Amino acid sequence: MGAMVPFQDLNLLPDPPLSASSTALRTPKIEPKAEPLDVDHHLPPVQTTTQPQLPNSHTAPEPISTEMGETHLYSEFNRISELFHAAFSNRLSRLRLPDSPAAAAAAASPASPAVSESDSRAIVPVPENNNQLSAPRSNKKLDKRSSELVRVTGLSSEDERFFREVVRRTRMVYDGLRILSTSQQDSHAPHLTGRRLRGDLAAASVMRAHGLWLNRDKRVVGPIPGVYVGDMFLYRMELCVVGLHGQPQAGIDYLTASESSNGEPIATSIIVSGGYEDDEDSGDVLVYSGHGGQDKFSRQCAHQKLEGGNLAMAKSMHYGIEVRVIRGFRQGACASNKVYVYDGLYRIIDYWLDVGKSGFGVYKYKLSRIEGQPLMGSSIMKFAETLKIRPLEVRPSGYLSLDVSVKREAVPIPVFNDIDSNNEPLCFEYLSTSVFPPFLVHQNGGMGTGCECLSGCREGCICAAKNGGEFAYDPNGILFRGKPVVFECGVSCKCPPSCRNRVTQRGLRIPLEIFRSREAGWAVRSLDLIQAGSFICEYSGVVLTRDQAQVFSMNGDSLVYPNRFAGKWAEWGDLSRIFPNYVCPSYPSIPPLDFAMDVSRMRNVACYISHSSTPNVFVQYVLQDHNNISFPRLMLFALENIPPLRELSLDYGVADEWSGKPMICN
Template sequence: MEHPFSSGADSVPTGPINKHAVLTVKPLRRLVPIFPTQPDSNAPPTSNFASIPPTGPFPPGAAPFFPFYASNATPKQGTGTQPGHGRAYPIPSPVPINSFKSPVSAAGNGDIGSSRRSTRSRTDLDEDDYSQSDGYGNMDIGSDGVGEKKSVTRKKTRAGNPNSSYDADIDSMVNSLLRSFNLLEIDTFRQANSDKEFVDVVVVVYNLLRRKITQLDDVTAGVSAQARRPDLRAGTICMTKGARANVKKRIGAVPGVDVGDIFFFRMEMCLVGVHAPSMAGIDYMGVKVSGDEEPLAVSIVSSGGYEDEGDDGEVLIYSGQGGVQRKDKQQMDQQLVRGNLALEKSLHRANEVRVIRGLKDYAHPTGKVYVYDGLYKIHESWIEKAKSGVNIFKYKLVRVAGQPEAFTLWKSIQQWKDGVTTRPGVILPDLTSGSESLPVSLVNEVDGEKGPAYFTYTSSLKYVKAFSSTSSSPFCNCTGGCQPGSICPCVQSNGGYMSYTSLGVLLSHNSLVHECGKSCVCPLSCRNRISQAGLKARLEVFKTKDKGWGLRSWDPIRAGAFICEYAGIVIAENGMDFDDNYIFDATRSFVPLEPFPNDEPAKFPFPLIISAKNEGNVGRFMNHSCSPNVYWQPIVRESQDESSFHVGFFAIKHIPPMQELTYNYGLVSADKAGSRRKECFCGSSRCIGYFY
């Protein structure tokens, strides 16, 4: 089949590139060294250089980093002088053959494997490495703050023993999880050219698996869960089982991945095909040109570990990889190899490059959230001195016009938070009047309506009478908060596991969560009181175009994270007003439309119906969707002989800022004749057209 990049057998067009085409990646069998092994100081530059010189103009003090050869002057040993600049710089060593070959990786097709070099910056590291250095000794920590600053050594845990009961539990869980999502036998075409639904399912499965491994590791003595890196282990399992999307590398946009999509782990980007290396900042592929293969960059990650200049939402000044930090603490100039060479080639081939920006995670100051900022093109390249004194490559990337906002939206939100600018359309800066730990803005940018009908804001659920427990309810004496693996009766009520991470991410699914109650002595910050500690994200109530008032977040929300509970007044089933538009009815049936296993959700021991018409919280503004991004979870708080049941809302998948939060209202039973069907405007491709 003719290569998508070729207009003929041995030519490369300069016209538009088909960014949706899947490129076949073949190993590079033979390459001519990029630099001559022994440059002649008296000879002019020749065509022996496989790389192409960067184009200017160069900023003041910068020097073009090509060609590397000695001048007629007699410099010091190991240095040369660039004509017209008159300063010395090191002559790079000859580049090894296959220096930018993409080796076969155990991680799966298309991934860049480990170089096993000592360079720790923007180089390809094995996916089982247990630290993620950003090139300056800092940790590139994942969503749950997992990671430790230590030498990169492979740890041996029980998970590495195929005969262990631990592995048997994991393997059984994985097979059950994949079976419930129909991922045991995946259509190869859908795997190669994935749609949005399939990409979402892959990420959801990965996160459910990662969270379950985290929960199992939490109670295991000996090795901490942080050292075991459940994010990498879950990713390796998904790769091995074939639970991944867009398995072939490609230039340009990736099917099923939208501009503005977010990731909390590098492995998520690997699994959906947006950026293959689990740690390297530059991803590239071999493309056949004039009979030979050359590398072209397909994506880059700019996460703050280098001297990048990325504050401009339309322009990114990106630093090359390598040469910044070595194990022997020596500094060295970057070389025009591997990812750097791929970026240089992409400059001259004018292909689009995907840009992912790693930003600070609001929920975990040492963690990052990765934002897909869309397609860029490389316009210039040059060399300049880094702060450490070594020469580094610089590439100017300009965002392709006409794409949705991504990084620029994040900048605007941060300015709202910092008070630098005012959020347009604000009616009230905090409709909760201080009832919540974080303010909730009321915003209307659609029409002149000044707000919803009057109601009293309450942050908790109110019972006329508490539910009596048939047995003596446990309570704990954990003055410092409940801990995993302890004999705490509240933890034991959850099967001996913690239900949440410290960041408020739910580790279990479809089971009743037992939280500490009023009789427990643990503080409000206890990991077993997540739903009681208030909002975790900065929310806003906003006017939609056709659905009344809705709810969304200024902050990114990770899969499984607690959002809010449904507050209001618990009412009797026979006292329900069918004209009440602010009803939560747990007795409804829920068609499994959302990307969750097709099992029955946990049930309340009695018909729980909540009215938020007169009293309620932000949960009352969450609209229905046939393809929701939020689900509800039953929670019980026990206190002596009484129990109170609550409804908590959690994220099904990662939710970018300013995306509406929705859940499935469910279907009423046939005997409730008073319920009126309402037209659904969710806009989902799976919309059934109505809800109750």
Template structure:
């Protein structure tokens, strides 16, 4: 996309960098989360139906996916309203008309004019310039919009004069009342599919707020009277240089968000972890997904003692497990302390499996996604917001005692053949994750579980990384990189 569109603070299409926008109340996050869930539902619907079903004229998977979201109560901004929509910024781009409904900027799937009743009058809230009517863009700030009704391109019935009712009346009333109308513009895009076939599709860009300055009637190509509305863009809003943007959009682009696998864990995790590739046709290397580390045959998992808490360990002042990690855990299931070796309640403890001192044993709690990066191979990101201190995942693999690390009397975790999503997390000198050693099923500090936690609040779709040079274990621990066994930097490790 042209940089002029980037200046509009948004590119909702996948893998586009958004400019920093103030989101103190998390509204943008909720809108993005609703879009992510809608797109996931749509992808599943398309994969569920075979090509013959998909080609049926009566089937609209985009609308069906939005209806599924509505039944679940996962749409945002569901009430009609005048003016701007919380969480939607000028320049945001949407893949289809249904996505406009998902975020609440335009609730109608087909009709171009949406309106609401206020003080006894119907007023226009938004219009979509989709190209089905003979609309005219005189300049980036001026739009001549055709009224609705009597168009044989939309309605197969005999063409007839338009009436001053419904959406047409709403636009007239908006002119008289001076209320603002949201304008969404349709843009034709071109893409090259996996078989190098060029095809076109339409996306929709939120163009900002307009006012209706005047209206009149004209006779159109079918000889019938059509209402024309002159809308002018309100000044002070971010500007799109549409000419340059459209020139860029005419060039073919490679299809985005190719889902390689719906769940790389194959049902082993509570939440599916999908794999997407918007860069090339590569697929992740083959391995066997495991939720738990594989210990050597000679190792026996033993733990001495345990707590007798029955009503919550963090609330107890005498819990021996909590006393060993004083100040590390908070009541909202996050880590707050800096201890590098953490003792959690384990198999010999009498507390329940929901104990807050089992934070890393509750499994993955966020919608993680493995994706293809431009320069580092495969990486991991979350499709939802992650609060600081939250548990992300364990680094899982086979525990080995390798000759190269015998001088340290240590072990390594080999995730080459067996592992989990942690094997795809990449290195960064400015990471947003940190590693901690955790013991819960045994007391051998030489072989702790390596757990990854959020270093800071992490917004959706930001790559998750940690520093291979960080130290894990106690004060005599080793850096992660020292145990990588000559793995190249900047690549998610297979051996730690």
């Protein structure tokens, strides 16, 4: 079991003057006091004409929306909190959800065993009974962020898995709330004219009201348990939810002097997003300019002062406290138009006051990345971008094929092996979509009656009715919630290919690569960030009836049984930790699947995805070209944000009774 290591009390020691060349290392003990930027969610909403100025904001304010002008992120977070509780959360709790004989307890976070105060798991607040969570109370005062500094050390592999699962499930709840709130705002909040609710802020507000923000009871120095180097986040508020960076707006997260027992601020993390012209970033070495002195157009217009976050950075260098570095990048392919990458721990080795490019005094901090950490996520992201454009220049050897699909997919699927001479993926015919026996497709009359939506399906059409009255995808093609089966528009429908209910029919759009792994054999990874809830590809093979499968299995052919895949679809969009009456969707329902897929001769890229009991990809059953619910297609969706070049994994479920291993063709 790991341990939380507190810091030495500075009050017992003489306080030397601070200097940039000081080498004395001491660790402060911080007395718990109120977090200055924490405000009650139930205060009156912030007016747009009187917006508070955020102290110590290193990066320029992010644009909220085209209607919001210069509104700061934090004031908008407060406004959203009030509006959400007043006009939105009650409507969400009254959503018509399908009945189910069982509650959604299966998707609840693993309960923490009884622990003492010194147990490292105490730093993550996980409700013991998620089904007892209630709606936010208007008179409940929210807990303040702790000012006690701890460092988590000595985690076992079991602890690592525990914290990773806690973070993963917390992020799934956040994504589920964000997607749902964004999709429902127009129809459920018609009085909010002129300004749109921010789904990311609404989700963070509700989770904080339910005590689901992580690492609030301790202020963690160093790595956050459950967050890996290279993890990617699409929203600033998600960084706050997992405790990686506690400031919704400011680029420097720190303990204020008023919280410290000796009156000195301490920095714990920074965000580098190009907001300051004097930043110099070469990866392992970073020159980070301090905050302050900028106008609303992010131009330096005054000298910076050694106070607030700037002083906290200097004190962290003085006491040898490492800081977490998160880099922000513009990413047009994402819904948020930005992505934040956790790049690991850096140590501040020097700071000085310099004349910036604008002619004003700027404090600069030189940071060096601590050795022995995994590769930086930002470096991997840039490497993956280059691979998509010039693969042979970056990796001149190792490619067995630049497109194993032979143009059967919209994007090429390369095969890379720099480990051994195995070339197995080249020995199979590539099959982009599954092949069904003709009599199965037509025995129920194809797709039957289709919709009449000429410009795309809308609420109330017959295709929405097939899905229980709601579409499965948002306008960006993100799956709202996992379902037993999703009915997409078919050949009888008059809607165009761009219809929101034809997501999986557009085929593979993400650049995937089959590669040889030392641990998993053949595996699959993406060259792009895959957003949580996004469609990836179909799991393809030749569909066999039960009788046909028995014959093929006697020949030793590779068969995949869809009924053995773990029901991870039930976890995506599960809001049982927020709404106690939430039940897992049970409609439309399908009978137990009684067919197999032959992948012994024809297969696609999905057949090389590795097995994992904690996967990042799940199977969603979909019907699109026929109505026979006993033979759906196997569509793969992302269970979390998957960074570039991170291995994809599936839970293949029940093991084979003979070999004791999951029935996979890899």
